[in-house]
Amino acid sequence: MLGQDSSINEPARFSTLPRPLSTLSPGEEAVVLFVDGGRGFTKRLVEMGFVPGVRVRVLFSPNPGSRIVEVMGARIALSVGILSKVYVG
Amino acid sequence: MSKREILVGLIGNPNVGKSSVFNRLTGAKQRIGNWPGKTVEKKEGWFRHRGFSVHVVDLPGVYSLSAISIDEAIARDFIVEEKPDVVVDIVDASNLERNLYLVLQLIELEANLVIALNKIDLAQSMGFEVDHEALSRELSIPVVPTIATKGYGIDELKDAIISSFENPQPPKPISYGEDVEQAISELVEAFRSDAELSKYPLRWLAIMCLERDQTVASLIKKSSIYDKVKEVLGFER
Numbered sequence: 657m658l659g660q661d662s663s664i665n666e667p668a669r670f671s672t673l674p675r676p677l678s679t680l681s682p683g684e685e686a687v688v689l690f691v692d693g694g695r696g697f698t699k700r701l702v703e704m705g706f707v708p709g710v711r712v713r714v715l716f717s718p719n720p721g722s723r724i725v726e727v728m729g730a731r732i733a734l735s736v737g738i739l740s741k742v743y744v745g
Numbered sequence: 746m747s748k749r750e751i752l753v754g755l756i757g758n759p760n761v762g763k764s765s766v767f768n769r770l771t772g773a774k775q776r777i778g779n780w781p782g783k784t785v786e787k788k789e790g791w792f793r794h795r796g797f798s799v800h801v802v803d804l805p806g807v808y809s810l811s812a813i814s815i816d817e818a819i820a821r822d823f824i825v826e827e828k829p830d831v832v833v834d835i836v837d838a839s840n841l842e843r844n845l846y847l848v849l850q851l852i853e854l855e856a857n858l859v860i861a862l863n864k865i866d867l868a869q870s871m872g873f874e875v876d877h878e879a880l881s882r883e884l885s886i887p888v889v890p891t892i893a894t895k896g897y898g899i900d901e902l903k904d905a906i907i908s909s910f911e912n913p914q915p916p917k918p919i920s921y922g923e924d925v926e927q928a929i930s931e932l933v934e935a936f937r938s939d940a941e942l943s944k945y946p947l948r949w950l951a952i953m954c955l956e957r958d959q960t961v962a963s964l965i966k967k968s969s970i971y972d973k974v975k976e977v978l979g980f981e982r
Contacts, residue, residue: 695957696813696959699811699956700811700813703808703809703811703846704808705808705843728840728842728843729837729839729840729843730758730759730760730840730843
C-alpha cells in the first residue's frame with residue numbers, strides 16, 4: 657500500500673538528518689528515505705524508482721528549476737518542486 | 746493448417762530496446778499510424794512463423810500501468826480491452842529490478858506473458874549473470890534471452906510466442922498476505938455479480954481498487970455494486 661497511511665512515508669532509522677533531494681548539488685549522491693506527498697504523488701514517484709533505500713544521484717541542472725536525476729539505472733528530469741518532496745539521507 | 750492470426754502486444758519500460766525487438770520481429774512489414782483520438786504513434790507489424798500469421802502491436806514504453814499518463818492508459822486499455830493472445834514484455838537484463846515492476850503489473854492483469862530478456866550482452870559486460878531459467882521457473886513465465894540489436898534470440902522469441910499462444914500458462918498470482926488477500930477475495934466476490942465489471946480480470950480490479958486507482962474507482966462508481974465495495978473498503982469514497 658502506498659500513500660499517506662503507509663510505511664513508505666514514515667521516517668525510519670536516519671543516520672543523518674533527512675534533507676530534500678532538491679538541496680543536492682550536481683554530482684552528489686544519497687539514499688532515498690521517504691516521499692512526502694499524497695497517495696497519487698507518492699505512487700507515481702515510487703513507480704519512477706524513488707523507493708526507500710535506493711541510491712540516487714543528481715547529474716546536472718539544465719536550468720535553475722529542474723534537475724536530471726539518476727535512479728535505478730534511468731535518468732529522469734524532475735522539477736525542484738517535486739524533488740523537494742523526496743527526502744534523502 | 747489453421748489460418749488464425751495471433752495478436753501480440755509488445756510492451757516494456759522506456760529504453761529497453763523495444764523498437765529493436767519490434768523491427769527484428771516484423772522486418773519491413775510495418776504500418777505506422779495513430780491510436781484513435783490520441784496523438785501517440787501506433788506501430789503495427791506482421792510476421793509469419795510456423796504457419797501462423799502474427800500481428801504485432803508496439804505499445805508505448807511505460808514504467809507502470811497506472812493509467813496516469815496517456816501512454817500508460819493506451820498500454821493498459823490495449824491489454825484489458827483488446828485482450829491480445831500474447832503479451833511480450835521486453836525486460837532490460839542490465840536493469841532487472843526496475844523492469845520487474847511492470848512484469849508484476851502484467852501478471853496481475855492476467856496477460857498471457859512471454860518475457861524477452863534483452864540486452865544480456867550489456868548485463869554481462871556490467872558483471873551481471875542473469876539465470877533466465879530460474880527467473881522463468883519463479884515467475885512461471887517463459888523467458889527468452891535476446892540481444893535485439895544483433896538479432897540474437899529472435900527466432901526463439903517467435904517460437905515462445907507461438908507456444909504460449911497454443912498453451913497459455915497462467916502465471917502464479919502473487920500473494921499479499923492474509924489481510925490483503927481477505928479484502929481481495931471479498932471484492933472479487935462483489936465484482937463477480939456485476940456484468941460490466943466481470944469482463945475485467947477480477948483479482949486485478951480488486952488490487953487496483955485497494956490501491957485507490959482513479960480509473961478503476963470511476964469504473965466501480967458507475968457499477969451496480971458500488972455500495973458493496975464501499976462496505977468492504979470501509980471507506981468514504
